[in-house]
Amino acid sequence: MPSLVSHPDEVKVVSRRFGMGAAEIDKYIELDGYKAVQQAIANGPAWIIDTMKASGLRGRGGAGFPTGMKWSFVPKTSEKPKYVLVNGDESEPGTCKDHVIFLHDPHAVIEGTMIAGLAIGSKMGFIYLRGEYRYLLKIVEKAVADAYAKGFLGKNIFGSGVDFDIITQTGAGAYEVGEESALMESLEGKRGVPRIKPPFPAVVGLYGGPTVINNAETIANAPHILLMGGEAYAKLGSERNGGTRLFGISGHVERPGVYELPMGYSLRKAIYEVAGGIKDGKKLKAVVPGGSSCPVLTADEIDVGLDFDQMGKAGTMLGSGGIVVLDESVSIVEFALRVISFYQHESCGWCIPCREGTDWIKKTLTRVYNGGGSKKDVDNVQYLAENMMGRTFCPLGDAAAMPTLGFVKKFRKEFEDYIEGHKAGTPIITVEQLVGAGH
Amino acid sequence: MSTVANTIFSPELAARFDHLVTIYPLRRSALIPMLLYAQDEVGYISEAVVSEIAQRIGILELDVRNVLSYYSMLRTKPAGKYNVQVCTNISCMLRGGYEILDHCKHKLGIGHKGVTPDGVFSLEEVECIGACCWAPAMQVNYDFHDDLTPGKVDVLFQMYRDGQGKDVK
Amino acid sequence: MADVTFIVDGKQITAPAGTLLIEACKTAGIEIPAFCYYPGLSLQAACRMCVVRIEKMPKLQTACTTPVAEGMVVATETPEIAQARKATLQLLLGNHPLDCPVCDAGGECELQDMTFKYGAADSFYAEPKNHREEQKWSPVVYFDRPRCILCYRCVRMCGEGMDVFALGIQNRGSSAVIAPNVPAQLSPDDLAHVDCEQCGMCIDACPVGALTSGTYRYKTRPWEMNHVATVCTHCGDGCKTTLGVRSTSDGSEIVRGDNRDKSGINGDFLCNKGRYAFDFANHEDRITQPLVRQLNGELKPVSWEVALDLVGKKFRELRDTRGGNSIGVLGGNRLTNEEAYLLQKFTRTVLGTNNIDHHRTADYVAFAQALAGQKDRTASLRDTLTAKAILLVGGDPTVQAPATAWNLRTNVRLNRAKLYIANSAEIKLRRQAKAFLHLAPFGYGALAGYLGGDDTIATSAAPDATALASFREAVKAEEDLLILIGSELRGAELKKLIAFGLTIPGAKFALISDYANSRGAADMGLLPDMLPGYQAVGRASDLATEYAAPSAPGLDLLQMFDAAGKGELSALYVVNSNPVAKYGVDAAALKDTFVVVQDMFLTETAALADVILPAANLYEKAGSVTNSYGDLQQVKKAGDRAGVRTDFEMIVRIADKMGANMRALVPFGKGLRADMGQTRGAQSGEADRHAVWLTAQNLEPRLSPFEQLAILDEVQRLVPGYNILRLQLLSGNDQHLEPAVAELVQIGVQTARRDLVQPAADSLFTSGTLGRYSTMLSDLQHNESLRPSSLLTQIQTAAD
Numbered sequence A: 001m002p003s004l005v006s007h008p009d010e011v012k013v014v015s016r017r018f019g020m021g022a023a024e025i026d027k028y029i030e031l032d033g034y035k036a037v038q039q040a041i042a043n044g045p046a047w048i049i050d051t052m053k054a055s056g057l058r059g060r061g062g063a064g065f066p067t068g069m070k071w072s073f074v075p076k077t078s079e080k081p082k083y084v085l086v087n088g089d090e091s092e093p094g095t096c097k098d099h100v101i102f103l104h105d106p107h108a109v110i111e112g113t114m115i116a117g118l119a120i121g122s123k124m125g126f127i128y129l130r131g132e133y134r135y136l137l138k139i140v141e142k143a144v145a146d147a148y149a150k151g152f153l154g155k156n157i158f159g160s161g162v163d164f165d166i167i168t169q170t171g172a173g174a175y176e177v178g179e180e181s182a183l184m185e186s187l188e189g190k191r192g193v194p195r196i197k198p199p200f201p202a203v204v205g206l207y208g209g210p211t212v213i214n215n216a217e218t219i220a221n222a223p224h225i226l227l228m229g230g231e232a233y234a235k236l237g238s239e240r241n242g243g244t245r246l247f248g249i250s251g252h253v254e255r256p257g258v259y260e261l262p263m264g265y266s267l268r269k270a271i272y273e274v275a276g277g278i279k280d281g282k283k284l285k286a287v288v289p290g291g292s293s294c295p296v297l298t299a300d301e302i303d304v305g306l307d308f309d310q311m312g313k314a315g316t317m318l319g320s321g322g323i324v325v326l327d328e329s330v331s332i333v334e335f336a337l338r339v340i341s342f343y344q345h346e347s348c349g350w351c352i353p354c355r356e357g358t359d360w361i362k363k364t365l366t367r368v369y370n371g372g373g374s375k376k377d378v379d380n381v382q383y384l385a386e387n388m389m390g391r392t393f394c395p396l397g398d399a400a401a402m403p404t405l406g407f408v409k410k411f412r413k414e415f416e417d418y419i420e421g422h423k424a425g426t427p428i429i430t431v432e433q434l435v436g437a438g439h
Numbered sequence B: 001m002s003t004v005a006n007t008i009f010s011p012e013l014a015a016r017f018d019h020l021v022t023i024y025p026l027r028r029s030a031l032i033p034m035l036l037y038a039q040d041e042v043g044y045i046s047e048a049v050v051s052e053i054a055q056r057i058g059i060l061e062l063d064v065r066n067v068l069s070y071y072s073m074l075r076t077k078p079a080g081k082y083n084v085q086v087c088t089n090i091s092c093m094l095r096g097g098y099e100i101l102d103h104c105k106h107k108l109g110i111g112h113k114g115v116t117p118d119g120v121f122s123l124e125e126v127e128c129i130g131a132c133c134w135a136p137a138m139q140v141n142y143d144f145h146d147d148l149t150p151g152k153v154d155v156l157f158q159m160y161r162d163g164q165g166k167d168v169k
Numbered sequence C: 001m002a003d004v005t006f007i008v009d010g011k012q013i014t015a016p017a018g019t020l021l022i023e024a025c026k027t028a029g030i031e032i033p034a035f036c037y038y039p040g041l042s043l044q045a046a047c048r049m050c051v052v053r054i055e056k057m058p059k060l061q062t063a064c065t066t067p068v069a070e071g072m073v074v075a076t077e078t079p080e081i082a083q084a085r086k087a088t089l090q091l092l093l094g095n096h097p098l099d100c101p102v103c104d105a106g107g108e109c110e111l112q113d114m115t116f117k118y119g120a121a122d123s124f125y126a127e128p129k130n131h132r133e134e135q136k137w138s139p140v141v142y143f144d145r146p147r148c149i150l151c152y153r154c155v156r157m158c159g160e161g162m163d164v165f166a167l168g169i170q171n172r173g174s175s176a177v178i179a180p181n182v183p184a185q186l187s188p189d190d191l192a193h194v195d196c197e198q199c200g201m202c203i204d205a206c207p208v209g210a211l212t213s214g215t216y217r218y219k220t221r222p223w224e225m226n227h228v229a230t231v232c233t234h235c236g237d238g239c240k241t242t243l244g245v246r247s248t249s250d251g252s253e254i255v256r257g258d259n260r261d262k263s264g265i266n267g268d269f270l271c272n273k274g275r276y277a278f279d280f281a282n283h284e285d286r287i288t289q290p291l292v293r294q295l296n297g298e299l300k301p302v303s304w305e306v307a308l309d310l311v312g313k314k315f316r317e318l319r320d321t322r323g324g325n326s327i328g329v330l331g332g333n334r335l336t337n338e339e340a341y342l343l344q345k346f347t348r349t350v351l352g353t354n355n356i357d358h359h360r361t362a363d364y365v366a367f368a369q370a371l372a373g374q375k376d377r378t379a380s381l382r383d384t385l386t387a388k389a390i391l392l393v394g395g396d397p398t399v400q401a402p403a404t405a406w407n408l409r410t411n412v413r414l415n416r417a418k419l420y421i422a423n424s425a426e427i428k429l430r431r432q433a434k435a436f437l438h439l440a441p442f443g444y445g446a447l448a449g450y451l452g453g454d455d456t457i458a459t460s461a462a463p464d465a466t467a468l469a470s471f472r473e474a475v476k477a478e479e480d481l482l483i484l485i486g487s488e489l490r491g492a493e494l495k496k497l498i499a500f501g502l503t504i505p506g507a508k509f510a511l512i513s514d515y516a517n518s519r520g521a522a523d524m525g526l527l528p529d530m531l532p533g534y535q536a537v538g539r540a541s542d543l544a545t546e547y548a549a550p551s552a553p554g555l556d557l558l559q560m561f562d563a564a565g566k567g568e569l570s571a572l573y574v575v576n577s578n579p580v581a582k583y584g585v586d587a588a589a590l591k592d593t594f595v596v597v598q599d600m601f602l603t604e605t606a607a608l609a610d611v612i613l614p615a616a617n618l619y620e621k622a623g624s625v626t627n628s629y630g631d632l633q634q635v636k637k638a639g640d641r642a643g644v645r646t647d648f649e650m651i652v653r654i655a656d657k658m659g660a661n662m663r664a665l666v667p668f669g670k671g672l673r674a675d676m677g678q679t680r681g682a683q684s685g686e687a688d689r690h691a692v693w694l695t696a697q698n699l700e701p702r703l704s705p706f707e708q709l710a711i712l713d714e715v716q717r718l719v720p721g722y723n724i725l726r727l728q729l730l731s732g733n734d735q736h737l738e739p740a741v742a743e744l745v746q747i748g749v750q751t752a753r754r755d756l757v758q759p760a761a762d763s764l765f766t767s768g769t770l771g772r773y774s775t776m777l778s779d780l781q782h783n784e785s786l787r788p789s790s791l792l793t794q795i796q797t798a799a800d
């Protein structure tokens, strides 16, 4: 079971109940559980959406879209039923924050789903967990069953006259299914291939009905926001980046773990103070700041605040909040190859630039890694990545191209030196190991 | 259509499937969970599984195959009783994921997607399993094991061999 | 929808709002490259070839998914766009085998064209390409995986277009692959196969050479063929098919059938028969020499001169000794209109009898009579694609008239047309139907009565009374209903249904028959009691005034064999028909009859003949045919076989050998006088009329009696309804004709006849007698027999 960590700089909102046994419904109720949803019923949809807008909460799934605004896009009336879909596919390498939410506070996700449902006028919510999270699915399933048993879910919730049902769903191994439209396809029993947008899910989503899709952490924040007030939540964070978020700090740090830090918190401090600095006293080489899709930052680029806007300005992204720390011993060539191997494996294959681009970058980097590279290969990798950027059907193509571009641009010399030094071919690990993943 | 006469599944699973197809706005939404749960019971997605699930949902077998071949957890060949899935993605790689994988290969005498001759273990190198902060990590069936060292792996293997391992389903 | 105006490459364009940019551009003459986009199929946005720059949009946009909007400013060819397309092509080519020199699609490949255009041929990948063996999915469908660019056209074509869903996409990422519905592990030969309708539409849609056809693979190169656009010889839909022809030592051989220009009446569609079943021409059993039965009973090859002489002499002798009415003539459903017309004229004026008939596959006589005096009430095949509501009573277009079925599916899918079906079988098209009424066996007549208001026969129409009632209600509420009728409805029942239909404002009708020119055979008067254009024999008409035809109705097909059995039939002349097999005729019945058969093969009928004349088939001649709907199209000569002759030529030559007046039979040569029809003697009057007509039509007289156009001239002049637009016909376009029966004819004679309609009952892989000689169709039947076609029938209507 994942160990809990803590640090004085943490501001615990969504992680407030972690480690307190809140997976049990009675404990959850004791800790202010299911109060927010009753407030939501009492105050109505407009109030919920206004509060969410005021909170400045931005989607924790990666793109950082303002949640209140997303909810407000759903048409008031609709011929088809509306749905809430909670994205718990969490598969971005370096990310394990939803994991701890499902483990320690599943009812917060349930309550948040109900709130989202009330806000948009939906009667049914889905909580989709990646297939690997079976033990977490069991926890969530039990929580849902307990909520039904208490009469919190089902017909006429809290005497509101409104019905609300929640269905839990398992995936079966596919990163791309985390993309919202592919997620809907998967939930409809299909291949995880994204849909053409527009129409956006808020208008035509699950089963053709208007649908709000949010990350599990985003959703788990909703009850807290309603209880503490939108402005109070917003104040915890930085400008236009309300509140706090869970950061999973992993890799070469002394105290890896999931920490809840205010938005805008310094990346340097997160690494050196919160996570205890670089493991074994080594030197920092680079940071992948928000899951593997985010362009890498070099050791001297980490004086930046952890929010969507500041990270954007720094040429990277806040992404999923998974901060992966690389010490001086890491070969960027190997690291870049491992990253592209992931995207090559996870590309759904629908569109040409991503399907073929990830494959060719992987093949080329494999050869480079294996000692058969030339400087032209670095150009080729850059050319391929540049020609994938912005040209693919869904953002996975960009997610593969962006970090690749980051590596070859910021560490070009290392690639060239590697090619020089490995003419004879002495890879650190075998190609088979690297290329084998998932095949 | 929801109940199937000569089901290949256990009565419990069959009953579960009977129910599952009814809870969604469209029956087809039950497809992926059914495939995974069927695999949990049968060990893999056999032709018989494909056929019965197609029948239960009311879609073509081709549709079932199209979908099942997309998801990396679904397999069409048997695995070991304990399927060892070692993550080598970035966070794990940085903390020794490949060493763990190598150790497993060595210990079990099999490679990626291999099955031990006694059928007890199979091995897979997998992508990030969402345990990055507790890396290196692996899953045995659905059970997570993190902060691994080769020594810990040995203990785990012994545990499973002795039938002491947890088996989440 | 309202029009919007926008700018593409500096050019102002107007198109209805909602039009896809790629289509709007195409209409305006701006071609945007596309792999995955295919008009009418669902959108994919997968290939990213159609990217364009739209002002105010951050990224390049796909023209195939962007609806045009007012004020939009678009650039379709800029260096940025060219680079994006080039990069996409480079990525594709990285794994592409580039075996263009041997690839079937070489020269007709969209990937090749684009590579050329965007200069993407340079590859900078050092890795080996993925090689996979070519797979034979069926006798006609082959798949070469490395060539596949995953545009998913085939998958959509099969699913959305054909409603078969035999192809899927499996695996993901760079391992993604198109997969057929019978996986290797379920196949006796451990190879993947496709269990489907074998239409070849997937091959047609494939932009590259990944899907190739069994008939054409590795046979030749596109530029080594001549391409002849003609009409399919198989079913009554009359699709335009383009035959690829190559010269051989003894003529020219058809090596490919496809639907190249898609300009025909069939639009995008062609079924397996139109595409593959041209190979009967090359069957080894083909007769290429006239055969004459010897005293010992053996058939012996003779020269054309000897054979024709014999037939001519014998016919003349029998006519003169036993009377014209002792001779019977049977025409075929795959003759051209000109041949059919000539045959009946020959029969009526040279043999001097009305004993002429053909194998009827639908009751066009009743159809024409029921619609007598109506205008704009008959539908074209094209209407099946656009009608807002369709009532289909009887028939099973999926197998019987595949193009009709394609159009109906497309119409339902793209235009939300309402399809009402009443059938005693659960035909596949019910999956597209808004309402499907399951009729009682033989319930068609009762249904026709019930629709017309006779509630007493409801129970004989359909077991489900409420379904029946609501069906009638719904149908009656429609306007502009297209009523398609299967050959189950004949005579009085057919008329009853049409009478009901005529109460619906704007309703149009079509009667579905089975062969390429079944309709033409009836229209051209291969009937014992009807002259061309359904004019009853013995009644006054333009035609009758020119014809020295007997005035009493002749023997029909069954009566002829009865007469033969009684020894009353001196001769039987069978032109392109196999009645012995179709009607189960006792061979002994013909023992005293002089039988002449014109055919390609030694059919059951030919086997009883005294003289067999080797005939050319529809792909080896020129002329016109009329499909079930009354759409007239031009047939062009594609193949050529040494030793055989067209039926047209044979009829003319036999008439000549009989000493007939050739100019009276075929109006060729200069008319004597064109003085506006003043009669100067019996003969000149006729010649004059034709000459006058020719002058008025700006047509030149034809020079030889073998010119079918001479007969077409006469058909146009004399057959009501065949007011043909020449330019349309000659430029290869179809035109819709309406039978123009002026008045209701007394039906006394017809009702006395036995039911002469014998539907062909062909499956997807048979085509009458002719089909037996198509190796490809035999292979497909065999292929079909290997697997129970359970996969096909299992399909549910998609729930979403």
Ligand SMILES: Cc1cc2nc3c(=O)[nH]c(=O)nc-3n(C[C@H](O)[C@H](O)[C@H](O)COP(=O)(O)O)c2cc1C
Residues within 6 Å of the ligand: A058, A059, A060, A061, A062, A063, A064, A065, A067, A087, A088, A089, A090, A091, A092, A175, A176, A177, A178, A179, A180, A181, A213, A214, A215, A216, A218, A219, A394, A395, A396, A399
């Ligand atoms: C390739 C890809 C994978 C994604 N994976 C996830 C995921 O695992 N979990 C998640 O919440 N969002 C994921 N997203 C983002 C979702 O598409 C979507 O933006 C998000 O769920 C919206 O929720 P939010 O507004 O609360 O962030 C992914 C996006 C892409 C393009």
Ligand code: SF4
Residues within 6 Å of the ligand: A176, A194, A346, A347, A348, A349, A350, A351, A352, A354, A355, A392, A393, A394, A395, A396, A397, A398
């Ligand atoms: S970018 Fe294209 S191939 Fe890649 S995951 Fe998205 S849709 Fe699939």
Ligand code: SF4
Residues within 6 Å of the ligand: C141, C154, C157, C158, C159, C162, C164, C165, C166, C167, C194, C195, C196, C197, C198, C199, C200, C201, C202, C203
């Ligand atoms: S031949 Fe026709 S029915 Fe068969 S797979 Fe191709 S499109 Fe589908």
Ligand code: SF4
Residues within 6 Å of the ligand: C147, C148, C149, C150, C151, C152, C153, C154, C155, C178, C202, C205, C206, C207, C208, C210, C211
């Ligand atoms: S086989 Fe042809 S049509 Fe089908 S996906 Fe491949 S390239 Fe496209």
Ligand code: SF4
Residues within 6 Å of the ligand: C232, C233, C234, C235, C236, C237, C238, C239, C266, C270, C271, C272, C273, C274, C275, C401, C402, C403, C404
């Ligand atoms: S639908 Fe009929 S006319 Fe068209 S190709 Fe097929 S058999 Fe020929």
Ligand code: FES
Residues within 6 Å of the ligand: A093, A094, A095, B087, B088, B089, B090, B091, B092, B093, B127, B128, B129, B130, B131, B132, B135, B137
């Ligand atoms: S990288 Fe191994 S669990 Fe995430």
Ligand code: FES
Residues within 6 Å of the ligand: C033, C034, C035, C036, C037, C044, C045, C046, C047, C048, C049, C050, C051, C062, C063, C064, C065
């Ligand atoms: S044609 Fe537009 S993406 Fe393929």
